[in-house]
Amino acid sequence: xxxxxxxxxxxxxxxxxxxxxxxxxxxxKQAFSIILLYQLEGFYVEVFYRKYxxxxxxxxxxxxxxxxxxxxxxxxxxxxx
Amino acid sequence: MTNSTTARNVVFYADDDLDDLELVKDAFAQYSKNVEVLTxxxxxxxxxxxxxxxxxxxxxxxxxxxxxxPVINGKETLLRLREIEHFQDVPVVLFTTSSQPMDKxxxxxxxxxxxxxxIDVKQMEVIADQFIEHCSEEIRDKIRxxxx
Numbered sequence: 669x670x671x672x673x674x675x676x677x678x679x680x681x682x683x684x685x686x687x688x689x690x691x692x693x694x695x696x697k698q699a700f701s702i703i704l705l706y707q708l709e710g711f712y713v714e715v716f717y718r719k720y721x722x723x724x725x726x727x728x729x730x731x732x733x734x735x736x737x738x739x740x741x742x743x744x745x746x747x748x749x
Numbered sequence: 750m751t752n753s754t755t756a757r758n759v760v761f762y763a764d765d766d767l768d769d770l771e772l773v774k775d776a777f778a779q780y781s782k783n784v785e786v787l788t789x790x791x792x793x794x795x796x797x798x799x800x801x802x803x804x805x806x807x808x809x810x811x812x813x814x815x816x817x818x819p820v821i822n823g824k825e826t827l828l829r830l831r832e833i834e835h836f837q838d839v840p841v842v843l844f845t846t847s848s849q850p851m852d853k854x855x856x857x858x859x860x861x862x863x864x865x866x867x868i869d870v871k872q873m874e875v876i877a878d879q880f881i882e883h884c885s886e887e888i889r890d891k892i893r894x895x896x897x
Binding site for chain 2: 688
């Protein structure tokens, strides 16, 4: 599925697809909001929460790796060395 | 190790994500009269607590393990638990962000359930029930009967 096709779907369908096929990448906190990042084929989807894992505020899709930075900072590479 | 109530049926949950620990404790809140949720923040702490339980101690009616945990991950924790005689038949669920078939197969191979962490409330509403489904029939009935 291409990002554009995904974006055209109703939010609940997007969430269901993410749940079934998304690969979890990471999590970060912005102000009081928690954001989860998933990869779906060739693009990424951020899930912004009003309440963690309960009330989704909105989804944000992107393809650029620049938006991955806040998540990369959280990855502990100590165990990989 | 933390506990949230003083009830009889123990659900033991290990996860390094404090938000998920809270989430699961909240999910079991409806059963708080008869379910005690004990938590640990990595596999090593979980094993340290669980392996010190003796055969005749009250064992957890369910063990929930996150997969990606520091020190000892959930899969390794499951393997080591299954090597302990009195934990061979204790229900275990891998609770993970993964939905990968290989992780599901791993869980099945070691007689454990597999639940992907929810993304939104529709899945959250049923999450405690999904966990309880993995308990023995007797425990399941006991837990559910007490909230009716």
